[in-house]
Amino acid sequence: MDENKKQNFKIVIIILIIFLIVLSSLLILRNFESRGASFDINKKDTFFSSNFSSNSIFILGSSQIGPLNATSINQILNDVLIEDYEVYNLAYNGNAPYRDQFGNELIEIQPKLLVYGISYRDFEFYQQNTFNDSFLPDTHEIIEYQLLKIGNDKIPLNPQFQIRSLFRDLTSVDTKLESVNFYQDNTPFFPYKVNPVLKSYDEVQPKINNLTNSTRLLEDTSHPFKRHSEIFLELFLEKMTNNSINVVLISTPLAYISDISDERKNTYDIFLKKLEKKYGVKTFRLDTAYYGLDLWEDKRHVSYHPDVTQYNNDISKIILNEVK
Amino acid sequence: MLFNTVEFLIFFTIILIALVFIKNQKFQHLLLLGASYFFFYYSSNYLISLLIISTILDFYLAKSIWNTTNIAKKKILLIISLAGNLGLLGFFKYADFGIDQINQMMYTVNLEQIPYLDLVLPIGISFYTFQTISYIVDVYRGKLEPSKSLKEFALYVAFFPQLVAGPIVRASVFLPQLREKLKLFDKKPLSLISIKNHNLKFGITLISIGFFKKMFFADNIAPLANLVFSNPFDFSSFEIWAATIAFGIQIYGDFSGYSDIAIGTALILGFKLPINFNKPYFATSPADFWQRWHISLSTWLRDYLYIPLGGNKKSHSRTYVNLAAVMFLGGLWHGASWNFVVWGMLHGAYLAIHRLIITKFPILNEIKFFKSKIGKIIAILITQYFVFLAWIPFRVHDFDAMIFSMNKFILLDLQTEPIISLILANKFEFILIFVFLILHWYSYRKTNLIEKLSKLSLKKWGIFLLIVVIMIVFFYNGNPEDFIYFKF
Numbered sequence: 001m002d003e004n005k006k007q008n009f010k011i012v013i014i015i016l017i018i019f020l021i022v023l024s025s026l027l028i029l030r031n032f033e034s035r036g037a038s039f040d041i042n043k044k045d046t047f048f049s050s051n052f053s054s055n056s057i058f059i060l061g062s063s064q065i066g067p068l069n070a071t072s073i074n075q076i077l078n079d080v081l082i083e084d085y086e087v088y089n090l091a092y093n094g095n096a097p098y099r100d101q102f103g104n105e106l107i108e109i110q111p112k113l114l115v116y117g118i119s120y121r122d123f124e125f126y127q128q129n130t131f132n133d134s135f136l137p138d139t140h141e142i143i144e145y146q147l148l149k150i151g152n153d154k155i156p157l158n159p160q161f162q163i164r165s166l167f168r169d170l171t172s173v174d175t176k177l178e179s180v181n182f183y184q185d186n187t188p189f190f191p192y193k194v195n196p197v198l199k200s201y202d203e204v205q206p207k208i209n210n211l212t213n214s215t216r217l218l219e220d221t222s223h224p225f226k227r228h229s230e231i232f233l234e235l236f237l238e239k240m241t242n243n244s245i246n247v248v249l250i251s252t253p254l255a256y257i258s259d260i261s262d263e264r265k266n267t268y269d270i271f272l273k274k275l276e277k278k279y280g281v282k283t284f285r286l287d288t289a290y291y292g293l294d295l296w297e298d299k300r301h302v303s304y305h306p307d308v309t310q311y312n313n314d315i316s317k318i319i320l321n322e323v324k
Numbered sequence: 325m326l327f328n329t330v331e332f333l334i335f336f337t338i339i340l341i342a343l344v345f346i347k348n349q350k351f352q353h354l355l356l357l358g359a360s361y362f363f364f365y366y367s368s369n370y371l372i373s374l375l376i377i378s379t380i381l382d383f384y385l386a387k388s389i390w391n392t393t394n395i396a397k398k399k400i401l402l403i404i405s406l407a408g409n410l411g412l413l414g415f416f417k418y419a420d421f422g423i424d425q426i427n428q429m430m431y432t433v434n435l436e437q438i439p440y441l442d443l444v445l446p447i448g449i450s451f452y453t454f455q456t457i458s459y460i461v462d463v464y465r466g467k468l469e470p471s472k473s474l475k476e477f478a479l480y481v482a483f484f485p486q487l488v489a490g491p492i493v494r495a496s497v498f499l500p501q502l503r504e505k506l507k508l509f510d511k512k513p514l515s516l517i518s519i520k521n522h523n524l525k526f527g528i529t530l531i532s533i534g535f536f537k538k539m540f541f542a543d544n545i546a547p548l549a550n551l552v553f554s555n556p557f558d559f560s561s562f563e564i565w566a567a568t569i570a571f572g573i574q575i576y577g578d579f580s581g582y583s584d585i586a587i588g589t590a591l592i593l594g595f596k597l598p599i600n601f602n603k604p605y606f607a608t609s610p611a612d613f614w615q616r617w618h619i620s621l622s623t624w625l626r627d628y629l630y631i632p633l634g635g636n637k638k639s640h641s642r643t644y645v646n647l648a649a650v651m652f653l654g655g656l657w658h659g660a661s662w663n664f665v666v667w668g669m670l671h672g673a674y675l676a677i678h679r680l681i682i683t684k685f686p687i688l689n690e691i692k693f694f695k696s697k698i699g700k701i702i703a704i705l706i707t708q709y710f711v712f713l714a715w716i717p718f719r720v721h722d723f724d725a726m727i728f729s730m731n732k733f734i735l736l737d738l739q740t741e742p743i744i745s746l747i748l749a750n751k752f753e754f755i756l757i758f759v760f761l762i763l764h765w766y767s768y769r770k771t772n773l774i775e776k777l778s779k780l781s782l783k784k785w786g787i788f789l790l791i792v793v794i795m796i797v798f799f800y801n802g803n804p805e806d807f808i809y810f811k812f
Binding site for chain 1: 440520521524525528554555782785786789790793794797798
């Protein structure tokens with residue numbers, strides 16, 4: 001072996017050793033139990049290891065479903081119904097259907113009802129930047145989804161949570177993740193902001209009007225995984241239907257519904273109708289029903305605020321109708 | 325395919341292993357070309373046809389330009405090439421922006437709106453178009469002999485490390501590297517693309533620094549900028565300042581990190597790409613900033629736009645107009661949005677005003693104070709004040725929010741309480757900003773730092789690399805941001 005090859009070999013060995021050290025440390029760190037980390041989505045196994053009653057109701061979705069107060073919904077249900085129900089809100093940021101996060105766990109629990117919040121954003125990339133019409137194979141899909149299985153398994157590991165929790169536990173210094181967010185016991189994955197601001201529709205709307213179409217496209221097409229949400233949602237519904245689990249779909253509220261193009265609305269409508277027909281799920285259109293209301297934290301999210309009760313109340317009514 | 329993905333790690337490892345085992349230079353070049361096309365195809369599918377069309381068009385047009393002696397014919401061929409390249413770029417990148425502008429006018433006179441084309445932007449089109457333009461113009465000017473091999477030229481256009489976000493490499497820099505290797509090949513037939521250990525070490529060092537800038541600094545500082553700029557109306561002047569600094573560091577870490585990874589990747593394969601950043605936040609004037617920031621773009625704009633417009637060889641007023649025009653187009657190159665135009669125009673104004681001052685008051689160059697340490701520090705601070713001010717329109721797309729933020733940046737409201745709360749709630753981001761500034765200063769003071777690091781003994785180098793990888797992996801936030809310049 002010549003000198004160059006020898007040196008290259010040594011360099012490769014060093015790189016491999018470094019990866020070995022770092023990855024094994026990471027695995028050790030993952031097992032480090034701490035207060036903050038228990039809220040991490042990566043700890044979902046801990047959450048699902050609890051015993052759930054057969055009267056459990058789970059709310060699923062992204063940050064748009066996060067502001068639903070599961071405790072309050074639970075209270076409303078138990079005030080009206082004779083049987084006791086347990087409501088859990090499993091929303092977490094960015095949980096579009098393509099993540100396919102809780103399907104198998106929910107089948108095991110056999111909940112009474114699943115309330116699944118979806119929105120335009122979950123499918124926007126699919127409608128904009130698709131190569132589905134290409135006669136050429138989509139290598140991105142083949143490699144990322146079929147070979148590496150990224151995107152339909154778990155969301156990426158977040159070592160920062162562990163590091164910060166470890167740091168906080170060792171030094172008793174509160175770090176940002178814990179200090180600005182808080183969690184509710186039956187909403188294990190969604191962090192609420194400490195100081196959410198109630199925005200009136202009048203405040204939100206002018207900002208939406210100022211967004212040019214091209215800006216919105218850029219904003220809405222930034223995530224390459226989203227075009228898979230449609231496929232994953234169908235797979236999810238198929239699994240639930242096959243396991244006799246009742247699902248209702250909520251089209252979550254948006255402040256900018258009037259700015260969505262007719263073409264996009266039509267595509268979305270057709271998709272929801274297809275789901276209703278194919279899987280027998282009910283859909284509730286809060287996106288159109290909430291247009292013009294003063295309850296926004298920003299243009300996409302209903303505020304988590306003591307004055308905003310309508311969102312909780314409406315979801316409670318939907319659940320009540322379903323479980324009665 | 326993004327550099328910060330598992331797919332790229334696997335892809336690059338396979339390429340390296342294949343290059344080690346393939347001993348035939350022709351196959352090595354073909355492999356690199358095939359890999360580059362796969363890299364592009366992976367993200368852009370059938371849009372690869374645009375890249376191939378552009379490559380074939382320019383290869384043959386350049387040959388025709390070189391072979392003809394008729395000046396008029398040369399010009400016509402050049403115009404065809406420019407129209408083809410800029411036409412594709414314009415259509416895919418700016419068509420919907422143009423329709424949007426027309427629709428806004430139509431709206432005011434109650435006319436029917438034109439439907440948007442909703443075109444997919446082929447990744448890297450802004451970068452490879454500029455590369456092919458530089459090639460054709462250099463051939464037209466007689467500065468560069470056209471490539472004799474379509475394969476070589478195609479590899480120049482599509483070379484995967486710099487295909488999607490630069491650096492914008494000139495053919496005069498890249499093509500000779502292939503030819504040089506061919507000459508070497510005659511003597512040592514089986515070592516055309518060999519992985520030299522110093523290149524491997526230097527390349528890995530650069531790549532690790534690039535990832536460090538991107539994943540440790542940019543991705544972790546981004547939440548602070550996002551927090552404030554998602555709704556700047558709720559924030560005070562000092563908070564806007566903090567978010568602007570955060571974004572300035574984010575975009576530097578993001579883009580220069582990408583460039584470092586690209587240069588390092590190419591270097592491992594034996595190709596030298598030009599540097600793209602040189603401590604821009606230590607620039608002492610707007611002109612100095614553009615010699616340090618996105619160097620491959622600024623030199624491209626200088627050579628293929630500013631100088632052909634007359635540069636500074638005509639009247640003073642014409643020079644200022646040229647600067648403004650170049651920066652207007654430079655801004656628009658970044659994206660189909662008025663924000664980038666505002667950003668470009670601000671920099672155009674800075675350059676013009678700076679030039680006006682040094683032209684009107686040449687004595688300023690002689691004053692000792694400006695050459696002293698304190699004078700230099702003051703010059704840096706003033707320059708960076710304006711540079712960071714210009715980052716606001718780059719980041720904030722909502723027009724009202726942009727004006728509000730710039731207003732707050734310039735006219736301080738002197739509220740101190742909110743910034744303290746912001747710091748307390750975002751300690752990690754503020755610590756990172758502080759650490760970044762120290763490291764940026766250190767790398768400014770120590771020239772050739774990365775080269776020095778790559779020359780450490782294997783043991784020390786390994787420890788350095790281990791620390792960098794630990795910092796990257798252990799502080800990875802699980803939510804990586806896309807490379808900002810991939811959108812351009």
